[in-house]
Amino acid sequence: MAVAVSIEPAALAAAPGEAAQATVSVRNDTGIVEEYRLHALGPGGEYVTLAPDLVSVYPGRTETVVVTVLVPRSSAVPAGELDVAIQVTPVIAPAGTEDADVPRTTEPEVVEFVIRVEEFAAVGAEIVPKVSRSRGRKRVRLAVDNNGNTPTAAALVGAGTERLRVIPRDPEVLIDAGHAQFVRVTLSPRRRVWRGQAVSHPYSVTVTPASGDPLVVDGIHMQDPVFPSWFWKALLALAALIALLILLWNLLLKPTVEQTARDAVKEPLAEVQGQAQDAQKTADGAQQTADEAKAAAGSGGGTSTPPPAPPQPTSEDQTYTLTVTAGKGKNATSSVPAIPDGSALQITDLVFNNPQGDVATLQLAYGQKVLLSLSTENYRDLDLHFVTPIQVPSGQTLQARLNCIAPGQPTGRTPDNCVSSVLITGTLVTPPPAG
Structure with a gap:
């Protein structure tokens, strides 16, 4: 070498x-x-x-x-x-x-x-906006920057006054190196300011990183009064205007309007009264004629039989509960008994239940017709009521069809299957027999 x-x-x-x-x-x-x-x-x-x-x-x-x-x-x-x-x-x-x-x-x-x-820590923080104002609660954002070269955790503690509570949404955050995290901070005044000048509330949020010195970030919240100073003047002006309008109505407009109305309806009212008298006379004559005809029929010994009432359809209240269980990525179906021939099921109420918070698609259908299609992740319990009932014709089988995308995550366990149920309330209507 x-x-x-x-x-x-x-x-x-x-x-x-x-x-x-x-x-x-x-x-x-x-x-x-x-x-x-x-x-x-x-x-x-x-x-x-x-x-x-x-x-x-x-x-x-x-x-x-x-x-x-x-x-x-x-x-x-x-x-x-x-x-x-x-x-x-x-x-x-x-x-x-x-x-x-x-x-x-x-x-x-x-x-x-x-x-x-080697590791080094450098944490910065800023309240946005630094000066906020509202009449009641206000939400501001705390930006926490990690300028160090390793992820760091930081604890957040709000400090207000006897008239202002400061509540960070997250008491502890974990920030990657070179990144910033925004935390919502709620400013909640302990009592309202009804009138007068805005009240200034100084407050602070202490950011304590896992390594390094704590950092105190200051802010100011201006609490405006519920009723601004111009409100009372405007209210007095409005009351004076209403009083003036009432006075003008009683002294000038109301007598003129009443007289004009009496003149306008005087002639039509007389004509209507005459027509009513003529109609009453006609009705009295018709009643007298009917009484005479009835008396004549009674003296002849004849009797009349009213026509029979037409047959009415029969109805029976029905309630079904369909529960469907399907594994991840699979489909499953649950059905009610087939609708008898000649009858029809009229659905008036549906109650859907997704107890686990599953991500799935649930359809209510018969044959090739889909009545409802729901995404289960949008609800845990869902009530539907119909003024015009949903009709399921005779010979059809009402089904609940579940397509499981991902089971939910209930507290304490991880299920293997999606589970959904639907409570069906309606009426089974059977028409009268022919003839």
Whole structure:
């Protein structure tokens, strides 16, 4: 081997933003003076500086190169290990200067070492908006930034006044390196301001990261009065206007309107009264004629039989409960008894139940006709009532068809199947026999 390369130390701890150094030793085992160029390669090579990067080494001697590692203090460089390779390449001598008796090589030598990037924490926070206002409760957002190079957890605690409660929605958050998380913070005044000037409520939210010092973020909430200052003036003006309108109505408009109405209906009213008297006379005559005809029929000894009432259809209340169970990605069906010939089922009420919160499609159908198609993830309990009943004709079988996409996640267990049920209430109507 014409050149021997080594590095000390083989693993270098680097704190982001602070320089760390290692040493590369280059030994020339040839019989002539050699020059060697050094390059840093690998994932961590961009953070390495070599001084010098070109060295001249006498035969049998060793030269050293200082390796300076400076990892930026940024979330873009995560904590952990970065591999670096230092490539040492002999510089080809000009033609005619080589010594033919000395073995030389142009193949580079490579020595590797590891940069261990240490963790650092940098958490920032900001309330948006910093100054908020409302008459009652108000929601603002707390932006928590993780500018460190490793995920970090942070606890959130709100601090208000005796007149304002500060409640973060999430008491603890986990933020990835280089990311920000927004947390909703509810500002809840303890009592309302009915009138007067807006009241200022200073408050704060303390962000305590898992490592590092707590960070206190301040904000101000302006609580406006329920009734603004102009409200009472507007209310008095409105009351005065209403009183003026009532006075104008009673003194000027009402007498004129009443007289005009009496004049307008006087003639039509007299005509209507005459028509009513004529109609009464006609009705009295018709009643007298009917009484005479009835008396004549009674004296003749005859009797009349009223026609029989037409037969009426019969009806019977029916209630069915269909429960369907299907495995993930599978279909299942549950049916009610077939509708008897000559009858029809009139459905007036449906109650659907999805107890597990399954993601599935449930159809209520008969034959090729689909009456309803529901996505079960949209409800746990669903009531449907119909003024015009749904008709299921005779000979058909009403079915509940379930297509299971994913079972729900009820508390304490993970089911294997989707389960849905439907309660059907209606009337079985049978027409009267013919003839």
